[in-house]
Amino acid sequence: MSTSAYSRYRAAFVEALAQSLGVPASEIDAQVKPADPAHGDLSFPTFPLAKAQKKAPPAIAAGLAQNLKVPGLEIVAAGPYVNARFSLLPFTAEVIDAARAQGTRYGGGDSGAGKTVVMDYSSPNIAKPIAFHHIRSTVIGHAVANLHRALGYRVEGINYLGDWGKQFGLVAVGFQEYGDPTKRQDMAHLVKVYVQANQRAEKEPAFDERARDFFRRMEANDAEALALWKEFRETSIRDFLRIYARLGIRFEHIEGESFYQDKMEPVIEEISRTVGVKQSEGALIVDLPYEENEPPVLLKKNDGSTLYATRDLAAAIDRHERFHFDKSLYVVATDQALHFRQLFRVLEAMGRDFVDRMVHVNFGRVHGMSTRQGNVVLLTDVLDEARSRALTLVKNNIAEGKIQTDDPEALAEQIGLGAIFFGDLKNRRATDYTFDWDEILNFTGHTGAYLQYAHARACNILRKGGGAPTTYDASRLTLPEEQAVLRAIARLPVVVQEAADQQEPSYVARWLLDLAAEFSRYYTLGNQDRARRVLLEGDEPLKQARLALTDATRAALAAGLTLLGIATPENM
The missing domain is CATH 3.30.1360.70 (Arginyl tRNA synthetase N-terminal domain)
Structure with missing residues (x-):
């Protein structure tokens, strides 16, 4: 490109x-x-x-x-x-022609050609539901992956499941106590079992010890324990894939911590040789200089079981050996900042020089979605609520003649998902934000629905104008408002590069709002002055030039929304 x-x-x-x-x-x-x-x-x-x-x-x-x-x-x-x-020319024609020719690929480039980026994002735990708090890692990771793909990188997206550890022991012993054998492959039932087991383990140390013992059996390759683990893992993944399909998100790899079960001892041996290890209260820790009150990096607990720090060290080394990455990005909450600082410190102390290509892409919290009972808010429930609320808005707008669509249900799904995606991605990722239903579904605010409407409006103008022109005279686009739209379109390639470099999808989100605002300002000029209308009567060459600019706007909006994983309805 x-x-x-x-x-x-x-x-x-x-x-x-x-x-x-x-x-x-x-x-x-x-x-x-x-x-x-x-x-x-x-x-x-x-x-x-x-x-x-x-x-x-x-x-x-x-x-x-x-x-x-x-x-x-x-x-x-x-x-x-x-x-x-x-200069008006050839710049005007160059920008319009590029946007129209490249369509949803507009804004991309080749700065990543021949390079590989490994993306670790979403990463739910098996035998637990995907909760709403997973939304940030999922949509930020998806957008950052799209940004890198647009720049020519080979993206290796990894959904690194939490599928190993004591929490699975809780599911297993919980199923023995509370499970219905006829619902072994029912994800909702597994979740219910896990909640009951977790509550009991908090009150009964003996029950908690049973869960720990089950995990020790897994680590010892006990056939019965591993068979149950595999069955429940597959049930979870089937449910996860259904949700990801709804979100329009795919991963190149779905792997879990279990992938590294047989790769940890060699890593522990390497750490022993290069950095050093020591015993602390029966646990094996990395022998690093620690700051006051800093918890040590544990490799094995006092019962001999491993921890996710051990598995993350093995994963980092394995990913470099498999993919020879130019970047390895971990899209994980800011809460885990200490874990990643320590992970990188250990790798550096081991002499692994690829550590300077590893980045913790941190993000803040979402407020406003907790329940009175403190229960987990399920992502599927939020998606269903978004669709339901969007459908009400769509039907109201249809009744008022503001929206035209042959399929209100499908449009409501697109608007609902777009509202949730954009409601997150418009914020700087490292900041917290408060989720507000009325705000994210406002058709006139800084929302996904507003941007989808801007795209649909451009499509509607083109339909009314007889379609996008094949030829046009760019020299006719002299209005300041036309040039403002043009310059907004021209900035997308620069924004995409900056957003990828900083792992900051909000740059694209803010650019989309800027372009939509400039286009709205330009389009509404015709309400006061007929000579400034896009669908101008009496001057066909000028009308065709304005339709070409509208088509470039449509293409640029579609490109930006697609980068963020948001649908681009043509009727709205």
Whole structure:
């Protein structure tokens, strides 16, 4: 995929400045920023040059602007800044043509070509339901994976299940006590059993010890224990896949902590040789210097069973050996920050140089979804509620003539899922946010529904206008509002790269809101002035140019929404 028009012109501006100043382009690149729209598209400050050149910044800017000649850019000085504005042509046509030609692939690039990123995200526990608190890891991970795919990376998405440990012992002994043999493959029944067993274990140490003993049997490769574990694991995965299919999310690999059951002893031996281990209260720990009150990294408990830190160390080494990754991203809550700091420290102390390519992509909490009883809020219940609420809104809007659709149920599902996805992804991932039904389903707020409506509106305009034009005259798109829409479209490739680099899908979410707002502003101009309507009468070439811009907007909105995993209805 070729470099975007925005990036090409920016690179040309940077190179021209570098040549004029006699310095490497790398020294200039970070200083070139988006300009105030009133003054241009790109801006370079001359303050840092004043001391060396013994001139006032405005004088330096004036001299540079006078000497710089870059095809496709209008360069002027504004006080101490050198500003560049993209010329109407060929920039306008380049942006529109790229968006229309690339469709949902628009915004992508090839900076990741030949590189591999391993993504660890979602990761529920078997024999437990996918709860609403899993939503952040799932949708953030999915969006970050999509961003990397768009840039040409080979993505190895891993759903790393919690399928090993004492919690499975609780399910097993719980089933012996409370299970119905006819419901062995019923996920809801397994969850009920787990809840009962967990409550009992908290009150009865002897019952808790039975669960621990069952897990020890699993680690000792007891055939009966492993057979039950495998059966319940498969039941869980079937239920998980049903939910992921509804969300439109797929993983390249579904693996669990159990995958590393036979790979931990070699890792413990390597740690013993390189870093050192020691006994502490009967447990085996990594012999690192620890800060005051910092819990140690446990490799084995005093009963000889392993912990997830041991399995994560084995997993990190195995993933590097399997995939030779350029990045390994763990989309896990901020609550686990200490675990990942310690994981990376141990790998570094082991001399594993790939650790500098590993990143904990942390995220904050969701507030506002707890129940009075403190019960877990199931993700499926939230998805059903979202669809139900969206269906009510859709039917009301149909009755008022605001929405047209042949399938209200399907549209409600798309709006409901989009509301939940966007309600999460518009927030910076490291921050907490509060879930609010009325807010996320507002058709006029900063919501998924608002963006889906903007996409559907663009589709509707194209239908009314006879479809997207095959040819058009880009020189006719001279209105400031048209150019504002165009420049918003042009920024997506830059936003995608920044979002991938920072593992921050909210950059794309905010860009979508910007584009939708600019398009709405442009479209509604025609309400006051007929000459500014998209579907203009009496000037067919101008109408075709405006339809081409509308088509590019539709394509760009679809590309951004698709990156976030949100459906793009054409009727709404």
